[in-house]
Amino acid sequence: MRPGLIKEIIKGIFVKPVTIQYPKEQTLIEPDFRGRQYADLKKCIGCSLCAVECPANAITMTKIPDEYVAPKTNARRIYPVVDYFRCVFCYRCVTVCPVNAYLVTNEYRLASSTIVESSELSLSTTTKAAGGV
Amino acid sequence: MVEVTHLIEIPMAVEIPVGPQHPALHEPLLLKLYADGERIIKVDVMTGYNHRGIEKLTEKNTFYRDIFIIGRVCGICNAVHTNCYVRALEYILDVDPPPRAKYLRVLSMELERLHSHMLVLAVTAELAGYETLFMYLMKDREYVMKSKEILTGQRVMADYMMVGGVRRDIDEVKTSRILDIIKRVEERIKYYHKIFQEDVTINRRLRDTGRIKPREALAYSLVGPVVRGSGIKTDIRIQDKYDAYGDIPFNVITEDYGDSYARAMVRFGELYESINMVRYILTHLPQGNPVPDERKLPRRFPVGESYAAVEAPRGELTYYVSSSGGDKPYRVKIRTPSLNNIVNSAFTYVDQMIADVPIILGSFDPCISCMERAVITDLRRGVRYQVPLKELGGVRK
Amino acid sequence: MVTNLNLVDFLKEYVINSYTMKPNRVVIEVEASKIREVFSKLSETLDREAYYLATIEGTDFPEKNLIRIDYFVNVFGHNTYLVIRAYLPRENPIIPSVIDLVPGALAGELETYDLLGIIFDGNNYLRRSFFVPADVSSKDIYPLRKDSGV
Ligand code: SF4
Ligand code: SF4
Numbered sequence: 001m002r003p004g005l006i007k008e009i010i011k012g013i014f015v016k017p018v019t020i021q022y023p024k025e026q027t028l029i030e031p032d033f034r035g036r037q038y039a040d041l042k043k044c045i046g047c048s049l050c051a052v053e054c055p056a057n058a059i060t061m062t063k064i065p066d067e068y069v070a071p072k073t074n075a076r077r078i079y080p081v082v083d084y085f086r087c088v089f090c091y092r093c094v095t096v097c098p099v100n101a102y103l104v105t106n107e108y109r110l111a112s113s114t115i116v117e118s119s120e121l122s123l124s125t126t127t128k129a130a131g132g133v
Numbered sequence: 134m135v136e137v138t139h140l141i142e143i144p145m146a147v148e149i150p151v152g153p154q155h156p157a158l159h160e161p162l163l164l165k166l167y168a169d170g171e172r173i174i175k176v177d178v179m180t181g182y183n184h185r186g187i188e189k190l191t192e193k194n195t196f197y198r199d200i201f202i203i204g205r206v207c208g209i210c211n212a213v214h215t216n217c218y219v220r221a222l223e224y225i226l227d228v229d230p231p232p233r234a235k236y237l238r239v240l241s242m243e244l245e246r247l248h249s250h251m252l253v254l255a256v257t258a259e260l261a262g263y264e265t266l267f268m269y270l271m272k273d274r275e276y277v278m279k280s281k282e283i284l285t286g287q288r289v290m291a292d293y294m295m296v297g298g299v300r301r302d303i304d305e306v307k308t309s310r311i312l313d314i315i316k317r318v319e320e321r322i323k324y325y326h327k328i329f330q331e332d333v334t335i336n337r338r339l340r341d342t343g344r345i346k347p348r349e350a351l352a353y354s355l356v357g358p359v360v361r362g363s364g365i366k367t368d369i370r371i372q373d374k375y376d377a378y379g380d381i382p383f384n385v386i387t388e389d390y391g392d393s394y395a396r397a398m399v400r401f402g403e404l405y406e407s408i409n410m411v412r413y414i415l416t417h418l419p420q421g422n423p424v425p426d427e428r429k430l431p432r433r434f435p436v437g438e439s440y441a442a443v444e445a446p447r448g449e450l451t452y453y454v455s456s457s458g459g460d461k462p463y464r465v466k467i468r469t470p471s472l473n474n475i476v477n478s479a480f481t482y483v484d485q486m487i488a489d490v491p492i493i494l495g496s497f498d499p500c501i502s503c504m505e506r507a508v509i510t511d512l513r514r515g516v517r518y519q520v521p522l523k524e525l526g527g528v529r530k
Numbered sequence: 531m532v533t534n535l536n537l538v539d540f541l542k543e544y545v546i547n548s549y550t551m552k553p554n555r556v557v558i559e560v561e562a563s564k565i566r567e568v569f570s571k572l573s574e575t576l577d578r579e580a581y582y583l584a585t586i587e588g589t590d591f592p593e594k595n596l597i598r599i600d601y602f603v604n605v606f607g608h609n610t611y612l613v614i615r616a617y618l619p620r621e622n623p624i625i626p627s628v629i630d631l632v633p634g635a636l637a638g639e640l641e642t643y644d645l646l647g648i649i650f651d652g653n654n655y656l657r658r659s660f661f662v663p664a665d666v667s668s669k670d671i672y673p674l675r676k677d678s679g680v
Binding site: 186188224352353354356367372373438442451463464466468472473 | 551553581583585587600602604609613632633637638640645674
């Protein structure tokens with residue numbers, strides 16, 4: 001055995017492992033990591049541009065339920081719902097939106113056995129018409 | 134007169150399929166080896182296991198959606214793929230990105246070369262029997278992936294290129310963090326380089342396997358570190374001087390001998406060059422705004438055609454894009470370096486040992502994992518059994 | 531040193547038309563049947579260690595009833611790309627194979643045959659399902675033709 005090897009072995013005994021015990025320990029990710037994004041219904045004007053430009057066809061334009069307030073600029077009362085199972089997080093939707101309506105997060109833990117999409121998050125950005133959320 | 138009672142068939146050659154499946158990397162393929170004893174006499178390369186029809190798909194989508202589709206052609210070298218395609222579009226549109234954007238593009242591509250070369254060197258080590266070295270290299274590769282995350286926002290899928298620039302800028306904090314990481318990685322790479330040079334087993338396994346003469350390399354259109362390992366000085370970065378490669382100093386690394394060892398050494402040399410380039414870029418970054426407003430880019434493209442080439446980690450990658458006006462391309466032709474390196478390289482296996490096949494294939498930097506398994510047909514007993522390829526060297530018939 | 535200009539010069543007898551493709555690639559149009567002569571001339575004139583065949587690319591033009599085939603040659607010794615371009619009739623796209631002159635043409639010829647149906651006369655390795663999955667190739671469909679319906 002070569003001396004270099006022994007040095008490496010002794011070092012290996014004392015250093016902390018590079019692997020971490022996920023999910024007990026969380027992965028360190030950048031604050032501007034491209035994670036889950038959703039439309040802010042206070043800003044969105046329902047132009048559908050993001051749905052047209054999405055390379056993965058992950059966005060469907062959906063009607064805003066009647067009880068929610070929509071801005072006047074959104075005459076058709078529609079908003080984008082992102083299907084995160086299809087989404088590839090390229091953020092094309094974020095950059096093409098003419099009113100910068102998307103809220104971006106660095107959330108990456110999206111694994112689930114049920115469908116994950118953005119309607120709840122988007123709707124939580126606006127209020128119901130008859131007071132209260 | 135002797136009556137024939139028994140027919141004894143003497144097997145002339147053993148047919149060994151190597152492959153085919155592993156869709157995670159770029160090209161799952163099947164190598165059909167014909168071996169006489171331990172010596173290979175012929176190789177058929179069978180492809181078509183993972184053709185996803187991306188060229189056709191791009192014809193059906195708009196130019197801009199294609200940028201992201203093309204990023205998914207290959208996970209490891211997605212930045213060079215999109216760069217090549219985006220530059221082809223820029224040639225058609227006659228757009229020139231600002232200097233800062235050009236520098237940042239080169240930065241992302243060189244980080245990609247770093248982690249791609251580290252991957253293939255790790256795999257080479259694994260194929261030679263060094264799992265620990267594989268783990269070590271992969272550990273340090275993770276730091277490079279981290280710096281890519283700092284720069285582009287995701288550790289693998291950069292989605293960094295856009296017509297007229299890049300998609301996000303870099304600030305002081307990020308610059309110094311990447312510089313830190315690079316410094317750490319450089320020390321480790323020096324250490325691994327020494328291991329590759331001095332270790333007896335690695336030297337024995339890599340030296341003299343899969344030797345390619347310069348003339349053959351060119352006649353068979355091999356590209357990238359494979360021809361450079363045969364002493365031919367060809368590099369698209371020098372030839373086309375695309376993006377900022379005209380301004381950034383670097384050397385083209387070549388080795389003369391042309392065996393697997395020379396190819397590994399070319400990759401080590403390129404790692405040092407990439408590190409120096411990353412350092413140069415981060416300290417000489419021009420000022421200005423590199424991020425174009427994606428809402429203002431032209432929707433429709435003029436009629437025209439262009440042919441862009443880029444030096445991917447695996448070699449010359451080319452895109453031909455033709456537009457007949459409108460918002461969709463008429464034809465997109467992608468030629469990846471592995472297509473040439475793998476399909477045309479069947480001749481290199483001839484007269485080598487079966488056990489050396491993984492090393493040779495590994496030194497071409499293809500989809501490695503697809504060859505974890507081989508089927509041996511024992512013609513004498515007529516049974517088929519499977520062994521991991523790594524153990525093939527020990528099989529005695 | 532051979533410059534761009536006389537690159538076209540020594541192939542003059544074959545050139546029907548010549549122009550540049552962005553960014554400054556030299557395109558020469560030649561007769562499809564002369565393709566082998568062009569490549570032999572190329573290897574006679576240029577040093578063998580100065581160029582390689584990078585790509586073969588085919589495009590379908592149903593309205594003109596033509597298929598275009600481009601050979602992209604990287605003449606890196608002279609820092610340029612040469613594009614050799616030929617047109618073939620759509621019903622009967624046959625072009626002589628250059629595989630014995632330039633072995634590197636193998637991958638490109640196999641791919642172009644499988645995806646576009648150009649027959650390279652003299653190449654014995656041509657086969658369907660090189661890339662195209664068996665369910666498509668068994669119906670005699672060439673996916674990259676514009677009317678293939680794929
Ligand atoms: S990030 Fe990309 S894939 Fe996801 S919804 Fe937006 S445009 Fe579509
Ligand atoms: S592009 Fe912006 S404004 Fe238009 S629908 Fe999408 S989120 Fe709403």
